[in-house]
Amino acid sequence: MALLAGADKSDVRDVLFLFDSPGGSLMESLRMGNYIADIPAIVSAQVGGSDMPDAICASACVYAYIAADYRYLSGSGRIGIHQFGMSEGTLDGTEGLAIGQSLSGLLSGYIRANRTEPELFEAISAIDHDDILWVPREELEDWRVVTNDVYDEEAGYINLDGKIALRMKHVSINGDSFLTLFCTGNGIAGLADLHEPDLAAYGQFDLGIDGDWVPADTWDVVDRSNGRGRILFEMPADFARAALTARKIGARMVAPSGDIFFGFQQTLRDGLVAEMIRGCPGATEAPAGFVAQRA
Numbered sequence: 001m002a003l004l005a006g007a008d009k010s011d012v013r014d015v016l017f018l019f020d021s022p023g024g025s026l027m028e029s030l031r032m033g034n035y036i037a038d039i040p041a042i043v044s045a046q047v048g049g050s051d052m053p054d055a056i057c058a059s060a061c062v063y064a065y066i067a068a069d070y071r072y073l074s075g076s077g078r079i080g081i082h083q084f085g086m087s088e089g090t091l092d093g094t095e096g097l098a099i100g101q102s103l104s105g106l107l108s109g110y111i112r113a114n115r116t117e118p119e120l121f122e123a124i125s126a127i128d129h130d131d132i133l134w135v136p137r138e139e140l141e142d143w144r145v146v147t148n149d150v151y152d153e154e155a156g157y158i159n160l161d162g163k164i165a166l167r168m169k170h171v172s173i174n175g176d177s178f179l180t181l182f183c184t185g186n187g188i189a190g191l192a193d194l195h196e197p198d199l200a201a202y203g204q205f206d207l208g209i210d211g212d213w214v215p216a217d218t219w220d221v222v223d224r225s226n227g228r229g230r231i232l233f234e235m236p237a238d239f240a241r242a243a244l245t246a247r248k249i250g251a252r253m254v255a256p257s258g259d260i261f262f263g264f265q266q267t268l269r270d271g272l273v274a275e276m277i278r279g280c281p282g283a284t285e286a287p288a289g290f291v292a293q294r295a
Helices: 024-036 061-065 092-111 119-126 135-143 239-241 270-278
Strands: 014-019 043-049 056-058 069-074 080-081 150-161 163-172 175-184 187-195 204-209 212-215 219-225 229-234 249-254 259-269
Touching: 014 061, 024 043, 043 061, 056 061, 061 163, 069 204, 069 249, 080 119, 092 119, 092 187, 119 249, 150 270, 163 259, 163 270, 175 229, 175 249, 175 259, 187 239, 187 249, 187 259, 204 229, 204 239, 204 259, 229 249, 239 270
Parallel strands: 014 043, 043 069, 056 080
Antiparallel strands: 150 163, 163 175, 175 187, 187 229, 204 212, 204 249, 219 229, 249 259
8 A cells, every 4th residue: 555655646547456366354455445446547447367367356355446447357357255254352242243233334335435236235245254255247247346348327317398208327438428218109219418439420320238239210310519429219119128128228329331339338227217118108019000210
């Protein structure tokens, strides 16, 4: 810590921490995590890689790891969790219980503050200190322990001209994007507000579910300004049906060449997309006589 604190960080834009640790002191890991979170630069953390493919981050190491802005798991790297332990001492049962409750509250708040889902703390609490759970990658990503290039994701209802709409926000290393869904007279529509890369070219607008992309039938670019593109679209009934059980949903713009695109996919954690679709009459049923028109 003293070595890190003494380093000149004034001109540093990106910082990478490589983790390979079986754990150690819980409080020292929290101190290190708070230090990492306060670094005024883009901070990434990685377990595994070409130089240490079998690296691990277990026990107390996890708390330092999740303090980074972007968190990666490479190669055969593994992340392991279990309950924190207290050394045998002179504490009686009441004192030990009070300390344990205080630490639980501290860790739960720390996990939330670092944009990690509460399921992580629930899993930690369920694994005995003398055991360890090596968490599968999919669960690590669901719990936002491993975030890859994503900084944060949010979803919530908003008031849109007097009607309820669902707004999703996706913040990544490439910028922030938004997806707003709302009911129409015969289904569901949306507005994709995408962060444009330099020299963005517009060809086909796609909707995505769980990594699979399909061209939207009806869409229109309603605005391009300040490095952003806003695309209004209708959600096809078959896409709406698939979205009811989707793990991820997204939108992207594909260049005319077909091999370059920009956009995002967001992990669905709270059931709001399915709730929104079910609340829009006709969203999952194609209207009688409907003929899709491509923009």
